[in-house]
Amino acid sequence: MSNPARIGSTTVAFEVLVIGGGAAGVAAATAAGRAGAKVVLLERYGFLGGLATTAQVGTICGLYLRDTAGDEATPVGGGFPQEFASRLQRAADTKPIRVTDTGLWVLPYSPPAFAGVADAVVSESKNVTVILHATVAEAQAEGSRLNEVRALAWNEPLLFRPNAVVDCTGEATGAALAGAHAENGGADQAPALVFVLENADPGLAQRGLLEVRRELHWAVENGTLPALCERLSLVPGTGANGRIAFKLSLLPADPDRALWQQVTDWEREARALLEPLRQCLVKNVAACRNARLDSIAPQLGVRSGRRILGRARLMDEDVSGTRKFPSGIARGCWPMERWTKGPRPEMTCFAERDYYEIPFDCLRPAELDNVWVAGRCFSATTGAMTSARVIGTALATGWAAGTAAAFQARGRSLDDALTLVRKQMDQ
Ligand SMILES: Cc1cc2nc3c(=O)[nH]c(=O)nc-3n(C[C@H](O)[C@H](O)[C@H](O)COP(=O)(O)OP(=O)(O)OC[C@H]3O[C@@H](n4cnc5c(N)ncnc54)[C@H](O)[C@@H]3O)c2cc1C
Incomplete structure (x- = not known):
């Protein structure tokens, strides 16, 4: 006769909880780990990469400036997105290509190589504990703090009491479960x-x-x-x-x-x-x-979903006018790309060899102080997100959110986090 098994909730010690191991989550966990925080990264699938690996989208956009004339791809900025891209180039023996006569540069990759590089970078800081097959289903806030997150990891319940949370679910799930206002962008784009x-x-x-x-x-x-x-x-x-x-x-x-x-x-x-x-x-x-x-692909590619309504919002005109902000923490360089009812996307390009910036406060839900949101679910209009959702930009917003969460969790100044991220973008 077998013993009756009872499932109890395990509590895991750490400072920053990153929910979702897609491009944004991998960048966020790496940033927070390198900034010295103890990090847990939760991912509902059995490997990292999010849509880049589950939906096998196959090319990274948003890493290089649009350029019809130059012979080589020009990075939109420095820091982690370019580090990730260089490692992927070595791992997958790939290089940037110009895909159209509009001058758009992308980096093709193989999904297993993306997952492998993602796993290697998060592991190297030694501060990041990755938990796979872990799905967050509950989050509770007290006042303006997210206090408790509950997940099922391989069908075992886990309880987290984080100092700071980075929501990289692609659907703002952690923030929304904790009561943050969000908008439903599910009908914006075709999958x-x-x-x-x-x-x-x-x-x-x-x-x-x-x-x-x-x-x-x-x-x-x-x-x-x-x-x-x-x-x-x-x-x-x-x-x-x-x-x-x-x-x-x-x-x-x-x-x-x-x-x-x-x-x-x-x-x-x-x-x-x-x-x-x-x-x-x-x-x-x-x-x-x-x-x-x-x-x-193991999963259908869903281009748009829930987004937070943040303390700031990236607007269509910020993207089309290549606006820069004193609190800009990430650079976007991909055109607005709308996949709707037609068989091909409508592309709206902005000036060649230019970019826009994403303000820090777009990553902050209006109601929650210790939550950061990155990737395709930060606060932006429908049109602005058709540009900012691409993998290169998701890596950049994830990095900024992870840095901010680590500084916050360790009692360091958020102004210093902003200064550091802006310096890294210029490298
Ligand atoms: C069909 C298609 C083609 C595309 N083509 C390109 C392209 O060519 N180039 C490009 O750069 N971009 C492309 N994109 C866009 C790009 O792939 C995504 O916008 C980007 O990968 C988003 O990254 P992310 O980290 O924000 O979110 P995601 O990749 O969605 O990652 C979210 C992660 O969170 C996990 N998660 C979600 N909920 C939970 C939960 N409750 N608990 C735990 N984990 C959770 C998910 O499993 C996932 O791993 C395409 C998208 C689609 C759909």
């Missing part, structure tokens, strides 16, 4: 599922999707494929070794539905479309005649 075909003609990726789109359009017109299959695009930089990564975009969320219902439907709908889509490509596109489905 997409990334999948890889192997054994395709690599020339297809170089030529673009003209021939593919023609065949898909024809199949949709004659009723053999659902209309969504026309919303296919290439992951930039893809095509090495005959493995071509595609993004199949769906339609934006219905604003009247809960996002958890919508995401469930999206996941099933997108995965069900892949086999008919593959069959159509194999049958009708010469470059795909021998192609096989190699892999599908």
Whole structure:
């Protein structure tokens, strides 16, 4: 007869709690650890990277200035985003490429290499305890302080009493559970599922999707494929070794539905479309005649979700006017990129070789003093976030939030944290 097992809550000692191990969370945990704080990083999946690895988006945007003329990519700023990018370049044998005639530079990467570099950087400070398969489901504030966070880690309850919290969930989940006001951006952008075909003609990726789109359009017109299959695009930089990564975009969320219902439907709908889509490509596109489905991203890529309403808000005109702020803690250089009902994104570029800054207070919920929010859920308008959500900028806001949280947790001045982050951006 087996012993009855009772589950009790374990309490873990630390100073800064980082929730979410995506690009922002990895940067935040590393920053806080290097600033001398004891850190716990909670991640609901079994590996780090967030959408960069779970949705396999495949290229880092927001690291380099837009530039139609130069031969080399120019970093938008120094500090951690460039350190991460350099390590990824070495680990994945990759380099920046210019993807369009609008002068946009990106860094292609392989998702396993991203997860590996993320794991290595957070571990090196020795101050960061990573807990995987840990999902935060409850957070309680007393007055303006977030006091308690509860998570299930591999189905065991854990209780945290943090000095400072960095919410990098992509959905402002920690802040919202603790009562901070947030807005629902779930319907702002269309999601997409990334999948890889192997054994395709690599020339297809170089030529673009003209021939593919023609065949898909024809199949949709004659009723053999659902209309969504026309919303296919290439992951930039893809095509090495005959493995071509595609993004199949769906339609934006219905604003009247809960996002958890919508995401469930999206996941099933997108995965069900892949086999008919593959069959159509194999049958009708010469470059795909021998192609096989190699892999599908473990998670649908959800571009927009809940965002906090912070002490400041990044506005559309801050982005389009490349505004700088005395309290700027991160630089954004990617255009506003809206994926809505059309098959391709609407891009709104700002001045070439320029950038905007994100004010410190965009990372602070209005109601909570010891919470910092980074990545794609800090305080910004819908339009501004279509630019600031990219991985390069998420690394930068995560770094700033982690530094601030460590300084706060250790009783150091936030002005000093701001000065340090601004100095690192200039390096
Ligand atoms: C289809 C698609 C294509 C894209 N293409 C590009 C591109 O080419 N280049 C680019 O730079 N950007 C691209 N983006 C945007 C970019 O990938 C994301 O905006 C960016 O990765 C966000 O990083 P983040 O750390 O803010 O959030 P996320 O990557 O979403 O990370 C959040 C993390 O928190 C974890 N988490 C969430 N809730 C909890 C919880 N309650 N408890 C514990 N953990 C939790 C999640 O598992 C996740 O790991 C794309 C996005 C999509 C959807």
